[in-house]
Amino acid sequence: MLNSIGLQNPGVEFFMENDLPWLKRFDTAIIVNACGSTIDEYVELCKVLNTLDIDGVELNLSCPNVKAGCLAFGTTYEGVKEVTSQVRKVLDKPLIVKLTPNVTDITAPAKGAEDAGADGVSLINTLLGMSIDIYKRRPHLANNTGGLSGPAVKPVAVRMVYQVSKAVKIPILGLGGIITGEDAIEFMLAGAQAISIGTANFIAPDTCLKVIDGIEKYMKKCNIEDINSIVGTVEMN
Amino acid sequence: MPVNIKAKLIKKEQLKQDIYKFSMQAKEIVDIAKPGNFIEIRVTDSIEPLLRRPISIYNMEKDTGILEIIFQVKGKGTKILAERKEGEYIDIIGPLGYGTFQVKNTGTVAIIGGGIGVFPLYELAKQTKAAGAMVNTYLGFRSKDFVVLEEEFKNVSSKLIITTDDGTYAESGFAINKLKEDISVNKPDMIYACGPLPMLKAVQTLSIEQGIPCQISLEEKMGCGLGACLGCAVKTANSPADAPQYWHVCKAGPVFDASDVEI
Numbered sequence: 001m002l003n004s005i006g007l008q009n010p011g012v013e014f015f016m017e018n019d020l021p022w023l024k025r026f027d028t029a030i031i032v033n034a035c036g037s038t039i040d041e042y043v044e045l046c047k048v049l050n051t052l053d054i055d056g057v058e059l060n061l062s063c064p065n066v067k068a069g070c071l072a073f074g075t076t077y078e079g080v081k082e083v084t085s086q087v088r089k090v091l092d093k094p095l096i097v098k099l100t101p102n103v104t105d106i107t108a109p110a111k112g113a114e115d116a117g118a119d120g121v122s123l124i125n126t127l128l129g130m131s132i133d134i135y136k137r138r139p140h141l142a143n144n145t146g147g148l149s150g151p152a153v154k155p156v157a158v159r160m161v162y163q164v165s166k167a168v169k170i171p172i173l174g175l176g177g178i179i180t181g182e183d184a185i186e187f188m189l190a191g192a193q194a195i196s197i198g199t200a201n202f203i204a205p206d207t208c209l210k211v212i213d214g215i216e217k218y219m220k221k222c223n224i225e226d227i228n229s230i231v232g233t234v235e236m237n
Numbered sequence: 238m239p240v241n242i243k244a245k246l247i248k249k250e251q252l253k254q255d256i257y258k259f260s261m262q263a264k265e266i267v268d269i270a271k272p273g274n275f276i277e278i279r280v281t282d283s284i285e286p287l288l289r290r291p292i293s294i295y296n297m298e299k300d301t302g303i304l305e306i307i308f309q310v311k312g313k314g315t316k317i318l319a320e321r322k323e324g325e326y327i328d329i330i331g332p333l334g335y336g337t338f339q340v341k342n343t344g345t346v347a348i349i350g351g352g353i354g355v356f357p358l359y360e361l362a363k364q365t366k367a368a369g370a371m372v373n374t375y376l377g378f379r380s381k382d383f384v385v386l387e388e389e390f391k392n393v394s395s396k397l398i399i400t401t402d403d404g405t406y407a408e409s410g411f412a413i414n415k416l417k418e419d420i421s422v423n424k425p426d427m428i429y430a431c432g433p434l435p436m437l438k439a440v441q442t443l444s445i446e447q448g449i450p451c452q453i454s455l456e457e458k459m460g461c462g463l464g465a466c467l468g469c470a471v472k473t474a475n476s477p478a479d480a481p482q483y484w485h486v487c488k489a490g491p492v493f494d495a496s497d498v499e500i
């Protein structure tokens with residue numbers, strides 16, 4: 001899936017009044033994905049989030065569809081370290097920093113997050129892509145380029161999770177193209193302690209349940225008692 | 238609540254060279270669907286194409302649970318769908334969209350559609366006529382070869398006017414002009430529209446000028462159809478340029494009051 005949807009957030013106040021009470025009806029952890037266009041905005045937002053009944057914050061330093069936005073902070077060691085440490089000062093809750101794959105060396109921003117005190121990193125966000133309508137000779141997307149997600153990006157995501165797992169000690173939340181339990185296992189073997197799922201939910205809203213089933217089937221088949229025992233156990237050729 | 242089911246394809250008909258009608262067994266959806274609702278179809282179990290395709294509900298049989306859709310082959314998704322065979326099960330989610338056509342049971346309504354936009358109007362016309370209102374239907378097509386469902390619409394309309402842009406069949410010109418002519422003699426109590434954007438814009442303007450309540454069904458590219466991806470945004474009417482407000486067509490629509498959206 002190639003999208004240029006951008007961040008259509010109605011803002012944190014709206015979230016507090018509408019989404020949070022709705023989310024609270026479910027027995028699950030709530031991690032809020034947060035984005036700003038300046039460091040001050042990240043800090044102000046996280047001050048508010050720190051007061052809410054939520055379980056953690058994921059800093060989105062990597063959305064490719066926002067003009068002056070988060071991407072600017074997300075591509076370098078210094079950029080990630082700077083915004084993460086400012087946020088860390090005001091946020092006591094678990095802090096996950098989400099990384100963009102649109103870099104030459106993914107381990108540099110990952111280290112920036114770790115050195116600034118992040119509790120974990122998540123990767124990957126979408127890969128910058130473009131697609132052309134050959135009859136109109138124009139890009140399909142109004143924004144010309146957009147973020148690629150879904151099964152097409154999975155090998156890139158697995159590779160980057162592996163590289164980051166070798167470079168940092170903090171836990172990794174892996175994502176990018178997960179549809180089945182087998183996909184999730186691949187990320188865990190590469191070094192992810194947790195996984196998350198985006199695009200697949202658009203196709204099958206019950207994807208998460210199917211992925212959990214798939215993970216359990218794999219565990220049975222391979223005689224695994226504790227899923228944590230497989231994290232990062234891929235043996236390289 | 239929409240449901241995700243595997244619906245058996247009972248009957249497949251080719252109406253035109255690239256237009257197909259599918260009759261599916263989908264009681265769970267038919268039981269709760271309203272005119273204007275659509276379904277999201279996974280055309281294949283494989284991951285290519287990945288996303289579902291949105292298609293409107295054309296006709297429903299409440300007693301048998303039959304749900305019918307009509308679609309045009311446009312690209313790879315609808316091409317694969319058109320290759321599905323009778324007896325196969327098709328993965329669909331529906332009914333989708335909270336914004337649906339409000340069926341009137343008195344007075345006169347005008348229903349105007351163009352091209353593939355005529356499909357969702359059939360169930361509306363059918364229910365409106367059965368409820369007791371007069372149904373005047375105006376359908377516009379590009380040319381003779383594109384005219385579909387004439388008999389079907391005749392059966393659910395008090396009056397049916399068909400136009401072709403090039404005059405090769407029935408009345409010549411745009412359906413909207415026929416509607417305008419009739420309005421100058423007799424105002425309907427309600428207008429419903431679905432079709433190409435220029436037609437919807439013209440209908441929107443007409444209804445606002447004439448002070449006639451109007452519902453229009455919009456089409457947007459849809460990533461999910463479920464309100465999750467936020468890809469189907471359309472501006473709300475009169476929203477400030479520096480802080481635009483949006484509806485999401487799959488959730489608030491696809492049917493809107495014409496005065497609520499900027500198209």
Ligand SMILES: Cc1cc2nc3c(=O)[nH]c(=O)nc-3n(C[C@H](O)[C@H](O)[C@H](O)COP(=O)(O)OP(=O)(O)OC[C@H]3O[C@@H](n4cnc5c(N)ncnc54)[C@H](O)[C@@H]3O)c2cc1C
Nearest residue numbers: 290291292293307308309311312313314315356457458459
């Ligand atoms: C609410 C709704 C109801 C619809 N009802 C009908 C219907 O009853 N009958 C019918 O024939 N068509 C209907 N459509 C249009 C139909 O969804 C598209 O023609 C179809 O998705 C094209 O898919 P494809 O894979 O064949 O084409 P692609 O190869 O993906 O693209 C071909 C063309 O279709 C357009 N398109 C692609 N995906 C979508 C999408 N998700 N939404 C809208 N346009 C798209 C592209 O811009 C392109 O011009 C409806 C669309 C919406 C949003």
Ligand SMILES: Cc1cc2nc3c(=O)[nH]c(=O)nc-3n(C[C@H](O)[C@H](O)[C@H](O)COP(=O)(O)O)c2cc1C
Nearest residue numbers: 060124125126149150175176177178197198199466
């Ligand atoms: C429609 C859409 C919207 C997204 N919005 C966000 C967002 O608001 N914040 C964010 O951090 N990532 C966002 N992403 C990226 C996803 O969270 C995820 O990192 C990426 O799509 C790869 O995972 P997937 O293949 O499972 O979707 C979005 C992706 C898509 C497709």
Ligand code: FES
Nearest residue numbers: 461462464467487
């Ligand atoms: S299509 Fe995904 S929100 Fe409307």
